[in-house]
Amino acid sequence: MGAAKRRLLATAVACVVAVLAVPGVAFASPEPTPSVSAPxxxxxxxxxxxxxxxxxxxxxxxxxxxAEERARKQSAAIVDLAKKIVEGQKKLDELKKRAGAAAAAQYRSGGLPDEAQLLLSDNPQQFLDGAGRVLQGERAAKGLIGELTRTQEDLQQYATxxxxxxxxxxxxxxxxxxxxKQIKKQIAAAEKLESRLEEKEKERLAELEREAAYKAQSAWLGTGxxxxxxxxxxxxxxKAVAFATQQIGKPYEWGAEGPKSYDxxxxxxxxxxxxxxPIPRTSQEQWKQLKHVDIKDMRPGDLIIYFDDASHVAxxxxDGTIVHAPRPGRTVTIAGAGSMPILGVVRPDA
Structure with missing residues (x-):
């Protein structure tokens, strides 16, 4: 397909889907939208x-x-730490039992340390055999004390x-x-503003939205x-494109990840x-963490990030088009890629 035809197709698609995406617009009517009382x-x-x-x-x-994504990770981390604390406490209890058993054995031998008992021995072979056991015992005691200390330190760190x-x-x-609260406040204010409009004013408002999107898309395509x-x-x-396009017509809902609605x-x-x-959950993190690519190198499946604050993604x-979940009151739809201010493009499978 030639470049001129591709631009024409992209413009045509953008126009058609813009009409289909806006509720309250009579698609089949050739008549111009009547003028309304409000200027x-x-x-x-x-x-x-x-x-x-x-x-x-x-x-x-x-x-x-x-915040929701961070809370999920933190909850998982807390569960993991709780498991480690339980396991650490079991280990500590076992080590204490071993230390108690060693102390009881020493008590049964008369309360004298192994070193003292060794010095009192008058049997040379017993002395030599005992020296080895004392050395082993010292090492074992040090190892037990060291393990007890490390386990207690680990438990303290887990708790912290x-x-x-x-x-x-x-x-x-x-x-x-x-x-x-902020989301609900903004949406309520928008709904209140729209509720004040008469039906013809709403139709004209929808037409203004289409015109603004068409103007932006045409300017973008005009750059070649x-x-x-x-x-x-x-x-x-x-696969990503196939999944996203299968969601067309499903409603926008803030905080939603499907399968019935999406932001x-x-x-x-x-x-x-x-x-x-798997990629980051939010548009801002997608912009921060995924590989940036030049617009001219863009390919289907790439994500276009919009507005200076990376607050929207498609x-x-x-062919110059996107699929996205626009805003409250709208559904997942196809639109022109240049219909909003582009911040940049990122590639999830770079």
Whole structure:
């Protein structure tokens, strides 16, 4: 396929899916959207305000997901430490029994140390045999004392580590709750703002959203970037794309990782988990930890990270398009790769 045709296809796909993705739009009607009472500039301001509210909700969602991921790891670490403490206590009890048995044996021999009993012996062979046993006994005693000391130190360290993990877990619980409140606050504000609009105003607002996405995608394609993107998907990338596209139509839900709903990074992380490559849970950690690649080297399956704060992520599927979970009130859908400000591209299976 020629470069010009690829650009045309990408633009056409972006336009079609944008129409299909926005609720309340009459796809078959050739008639233009009727004008509404509110001035266009006012609705444009509403659109920008909604974008800001949903963006802030996305940032809070990333914080919530990050705290949730840390809490999972901390809980697992606490369970592991608890097992070590139980095992260590059993070992310590056994060592104490051995030490007690040694003390009882010494008591039965008259309370004299082995060294003293050896010096009192008048049998040369007994003396020589006893010297070896004393040496062995000293080594065994030192080994037992050393093992007791190490086990007690290990138990103390396990307890200290467990206490630290509990403190971190509590901090992340608070961070999760704070993020949860922020998410609900931002979404409630957006829903309240939209509820004030009349039906025709909502239709016009949806049209403004499509126009903004189309304008951004057209500007991106206008740079000729699609002429340079020729990479083919890896086998794992094909599996990730297949998984993500199978989720099309499922609702966005913050904090969700499927199978019935997803947030943006929940979709991408599950797609790559299905492909056999576990990746970080959040878009910000995906940006931080995965290999960065130039846009011209992008291939299907790669992740495109959006906005300066890496608050959104989508999976590139080829021909200038992505599949992603956009925001609350929307479903997993296909869109133009350049319809939002691109921060960069990362590759999970580099």
């Amino acid at each position: 266009g500039k006012d609705l444009e301001a509403v659109r920008e305000q909604l974008d800001g509210l949903y963006h802030d909700a996305a940032v809070a969602t990333d914080s919530y997901n990050a 580590d467990a206490s630290a993990q509990w403190q971190k877990l509590e901090a992340d619980r608070k961070a999760k709750e704070s993020a949860r 970037v699609l002429d340079e993107i020729k990479g083919s998907a890896s086998e794992a990338g094909k 943006c990074s929940g979709l991408t992380s599950q797609a790559w988990l299905d492909a056999g490559h 999976l590139y599927i080829g």
